[in-house]
Amino acid sequence: MNHSDRLGESAEMYLETILLLEKNGKVRSVDIAKSLNVSKPSVNKAMNVLKEMGFVTQETYGEVHLTEAGRQKASDVYNRHEILCDFLEGVLHVSRENAENDACKIEHVVCDETINKIKEFMKK
CATH class of the missing domain: 1.10.10.10 (Winged helix-like DNA-binding domain superfamily/Winged helix DNA-binding domain)
Structure with missing residues (x-):
């Protein structure tokens, strides 16, 4: 996407x-x-x-x-949210509440390349 x-x-x-x-x-x-x-x-x-x-x-x-198209789109957004939340909380040690709130804002503007790089980083 x-x-x-x-x-x-x-x-x-x-x-x-x-x-x-x-x-x-x-x-x-x-x-x-x-x-x-x-x-x-x-x-x-x-x-x-x-x-x-x-x-x-x-x-x-x-x-x-x-x-089906709506479910795919919604799943994509939710997956972005989860990746960002895990990164903020797990790597940057942001509180769960703030990680959730920030991920909710960031998920709509961050590009696919950045999400993919975060995913790669999280696998290490």
């Missing part, structure tokens, strides 16, 4: 949130709104954009489901 293939930070956050919420069962707009601390109209607007992009499906006022 090149930097040019990347979605905006907001879209990536929504996809990652849906992926994580799915682990607890059904995903509804209200769950996404609560998790991201945004309004339900904001979630509805984002879901419409993600539907147009082919990343989610949703019946009117129904559950939200990731498509």
Whole structure:
């Protein structure tokens, strides 16, 4: 995935949130709104954009489901998050809470080359 293939930070956050919420069962707009601390109209607007992009499906006022493409995109973002969090905490000894918060911000802007170099470094 090149930097040019990347979605905006907001879209990536929504996809990652849906992926994580799915682990607890059904995903509804209200769950996404609560998790991201945004309004339900904001979630509805984002879901419409993600539907147009082919990343989610949703019946009117129904559950939200990731498509295969959406699941792949969400997994990519989540993996970046995990790599960054492990690096910040394990190598730089940043507290878990700060590592999580910083990884959440960095994961949307760091390029693939940097992520790959961090992965290589972590394997040593």
